[in-house]
Amino acid sequence: MMVGTVSYVDLPKFKVEVPNSIEDALELLHNHQANCKILAGGTDLLVDLRHRLIQPSVVIDIKNILELKKLEFTENGLQIGAAVSISEVLKLPQLKTHYTALYQALNDMCDEILRSRATIAGNIATASPAADTAGPLYVHQAIISVKSHSRGSRMILINDFFKGVKKSILDPDELIVSITLPSISKDTKSAFIKMKRGVEDLALVGVTGAHNHQHTFLAYTAVAPTPIFLDISMYITNNKISEDLFQSIWKDVLTKINPISDVRSSKAYRIHISEILTRLVLKEIIA
């Protein structure tokens, strides 16, 4: 294990640990608890450090852990290790055809340089209400595999993961090991559309949908303290959505979303865009 002390002019002082195994990372998390932070791509973490929003005494860089770099597409689904960069996930040939919504979200995230560092695990661990990967993970019902030194492994359904603005179900000593998207039925169609102000800005609103013969799901980002999930299967008959039916779905959506007004947009505009994007996503996923 490599140990070093990093001291930059514009960053607080902290010690960097670079474990080579999950067990070593878990031991470090166990020993330092809330005084340490995991660094995957660092694209959220370094911003928080620079702004002194967090001042951990130890930063654990997990990019050297081979077990976290597993990226596997099998008949059981897609398993994405916590240290796999978004660029690497995008290279997977089956991503666009099988998990279209995730492909669309990743392809439009940050820029090429950031995508070569940033991870999906880091995106959800930050627990921003605007996390682009959250919608696709919801509609594909992803399972988050988590480990800790003292309590072992647990599997968390994405629906249970987000607890508030920048708050997740994770305890300070827990490490996301991988994210699994279960295999999809052949007739599944999914789509992700977001509205943003510029190339490198977070979404004003993000809408994701997935539909097959068994279910129809919608997910929303940046319109509530956490990403929002809706099962709208009961509305869908004959693979068609009439205006009356859309109005019923939209009424349901309005009971769940509660956007704020901020520098990016007013609340009213976010609601307006949510309705437009919902129509577009439903058009994409339902023939």
Ligand SMILES: Cc1cc2nc3c(=O)[nH]c(=O)nc-3n(C[C@H](O)[C@H](O)[C@H](O)COP(=O)(O)OP(=O)(O)OC[C@H]3O[C@@H](n4cnc5c(N)ncnc54)[C@H](O)[C@@H]3O)c2cc1C
């Ligand atoms: C210019 C810019 C543009 C951006 N654009 C977008 C965008 O378009 N859409 C979007 O959603 N986000 C965007 N982001 C935010 C960020 O890039 C993403 O959230 C990214 O996916 C974070 O991943 P990371 O690997 O860099 O996380 P890190 O910064 O390494 O970590 C983020 C947080 O997660 C924790 N963490 C990381 N890995 C684990 C793990 N395995 N287990 C437990 N906790 C963990 C860290 O301790 C930290 O608290 C942008 C950021 C910047 C700076």
